[in-house]
Amino acid sequence: MPPILEVTNLTKRFGGVTAVNRVSLSLDAGRIYGLIGPNGSGKTTLFNCITGLVRRDAGEVRFKRRRIDGLKPHQVFHHGIGRTFQVIRVFPELTALENLMVVTTGDHARACRRAGELLRFVKIESLAGEYAGNLSYGQQKLLEFIRVLMTDPELILLDEPAAGVNRTLLNELLDAVRALRDRGKTILLVEHDMKVVMGLCETVFVLDHGEKLAEGPPGVIQSDERVIEAYFGR
Amino acid sequence: MRRLGLAALAALAVVALALYPLEGTGYGVRVMLQLFMWIALAQSWNLISGLTGYVSFGHVAFYGMGAYSTAIVIVRLGWPWLPAALLGGAMAMVLALVIGWPCLRLKGPYFAIAMLGLNEVLRVAASYFEGLTGGGLGLSLPTLHASVPIYYAMGLTAAGVTLLTYVILTSRFGLRLMTIREDEVAAEAMGIDTHRYKLYAFLLSAVAPGIVGGLSARDQGYIEPISVFPLLMTITMIVMVLFGGKGTIWGPVLGAVLLFTFQELVWARFIYLHQLLFGAIIVTVVLLMPRGILGVLQQKYNLPRTI
Numbered sequence A: 001m002p003p004i005l006e007v008t009n010l011t012k013r014f015g016g017v018t019a020v021n022r023v024s025l026s027l028d029a030g031r032i033y034g035l036i037g038p039n040g041s042g043k044t045t046l047f048n049c050i051t052g053l054v055r056r057d058a059g060e061v062r063f064k065r066r067r068i069d070g071l072k073p074h075q076v077f078h079h080g081i082g083r084t085f086q087v088i089r090v091f092p093e094l095t096a097l098e099n100l101m102v103v104t105t106g107d108h109a110r111a112c113r114r115a116g117e118l119l120r121f122v123k124i125e126s127l128a129g130e131y132a133g134n135l136s137y138g139q140q141k142l143l144e145f146i147r148v149l150m151t152d153p154e155l156i157l158l159d160e161p162a163a164g165v166n167r168t169l170l171n172e173l174l175d176a177v178r179a180l181r182d183r184g185k186t187i188l189l190v191e192h193d194m195k196v197v198m199g200l201c202e203t204v205f206v207l208d209h210g211e212k213l214a215e216g217p218p219g220v221i222q223s224d225e226r227v228i229e230a231y232f233g234r
Numbered sequence B: 001m002r003r004l005g006l007a008a009l010a011a012l013a014v015v016a017l018a019l020y021p022l023e024g025t026g027y028g029v030r031v032m033l034q035l036f037m038w039i040a041l042a043q044s045w046n047l048i049s050g051l052t053g054y055v056s057f058g059h060v061a062f063y064g065m066g067a068y069s070t071a072i073v074i075v076r077l078g079w080p081w082l083p084a085a086l087l088g089g090a091m092a093m094v095l096a097l098v099i100g101w102p103c104l105r106l107k108g109p110y111f112a113i114a115m116l117g118l119n120e121v122l123r124v125a126a127s128y129f130e131g132l133t134g135g136g137l138g139l140s141l142p143t144l145h146a147s148v149p150i151y152y153a154m155g156l157t158a159a160g161v162t163l164l165t166y167v168i169l170t171s172r173f174g175l176r177l178m179t180i181r182e183d184e185v186a187a188e189a190m191g192i193d194t195h196r197y198k199l200y201a202f203l204l205s206a207v208a209p210g211i212v213g214g215l216s217a218r219d220q221g222y223i224e225p226i227s228v229f230p231l232l233m234t235i236t237m238i239v240m241v242l243f244g245g246k247g248t249i250w251g252p253v254l255g256a257v258l259l260f261t262f263q264e265l266v267w268a269r270f271i272y273l274h275q276l277l278f279g280a281i282i283v284t285v286v287l288l289m290p291r292g293i294l295g296v297l298q299q300k301y302n303l304p305r306t307i
């Protein structure tokens, strides 16, 4: 099987800062990948380049063999790549249910059923009619997470899904991510908590100053000299 | 039960308005006709700016476009007024397409300024192309007493945009428009082609101003560049919507009715006081009640935006 996502020599500069520097990585379908690195190492920018929110300066992104770099974000989404944001981006003056419905097209009744299922799945079905802006931080985080599941994308990019989420909620979220993997979805997630990464990911990519520093199973990565130095040294 | 009561009330209002010209004075009919015009204008501005958050600071350009298109085909080609006014609506949509395609790529404030510029350009163009528009001297339409049919046409246009707003606000199409206002980046990332949706909203928001521009031109019998492209008219639309409640169905109607009534009562008597009060209303609304009357109620009692 060819990789589902293939990033080759991706580079993005902001003025003098090279936020992503010749990064290459490849993801196989049906697995959970971690993306770690200190703050400012380019993780979010890498997500933005893949999803078309910022235009890469050089390099290629292929999804299921098709070039997707240069496409608009909504086009990338319709190829089957969904994402969440590090800073919550629900639509505050739409209700929780509307936040889910708005991303769907086609059969209205079916979309409604799916939205109901997902709201129950993360146990916020009683808040369906509430404006998203009135939900708690954790509830908004869950809402954003299930919003990306509405259209059943094949690759899901999660930018710090666990940040600011309490223990119970976190475990549910992690279970949900595993359940998605078991259904054949591919997940790439940014996470700082090494315990979470260890328990979830099969392969981890490490970014530092925009460059890929290391790649491998979390156990090996954790004891990698360069990784330890990037995180704790200097 | 409450819904039924409201429906009955609405039906009663429609019947009363439909019968009004039989009883009302000529002056009364023309006042009502202007109220309908303001409802249609405010409601249209709400479609683009209330829903997508893209503030159109030159929306009167579509009104002027409709007025000139209508007047020109009536004067030069002898068209009857109704098809002429419909052509005015179509021409306004064409203008919206030509302007919206590039300008809706601009971010919020730049779009607002571009629209302001558009209105100025059109006003100058209307003065410049004398052969077609009569230039600064304006264009006189042949005499015709048609206030009553125009009253109905205006009323239908106002009702039509309100119905359109209802249909949009209760559909996923409307939700997509609102995601642009809420968070354009997230909307794009969630698969919404924001440029296309902004353009749809813009086209829909141009048609009624084009039609009512044509109908007013016919009703007034004379147009000139400064009378159909006044900045004050755009500002009035904006204030009506902000006052009543943007992004709701009845907010623009309520705002139009209240402010228009206020203008009719105060304007004739105290022309300077009127401008002062109008300015005071703008400042008060923006500072104290940015959501407008219905917006506040909607938020406070968690009402649907179909109010």
Ligand SMILES: Nc1ncnc2c1ncn2[C@@H]1O[C@H](COP(=O)(O)OP(=O)(O)O)[C@@H](O)[C@H]1O
Residues within 6 Å of the ligand: A014, A017, A018, A019, A037, A038, A039, A040, A041, A042, A043, A044, A045, A046
């Ligand atoms: N839109 C932007 N404009 C300018 N600089 C940016 C922008 N986005 C990110 N950067 C810079 O790129 C670098 C990487 O940032 P980011 O991708 O957010 O890192 P991370 O997500 O790993 O914390 C930082 O130096 C940041 O300041």
Ligand SMILES: [Mg+2]
Residues within 6 Å of the ligand: A043, A044, A045, A086
């Ligand atoms: Mg980040």
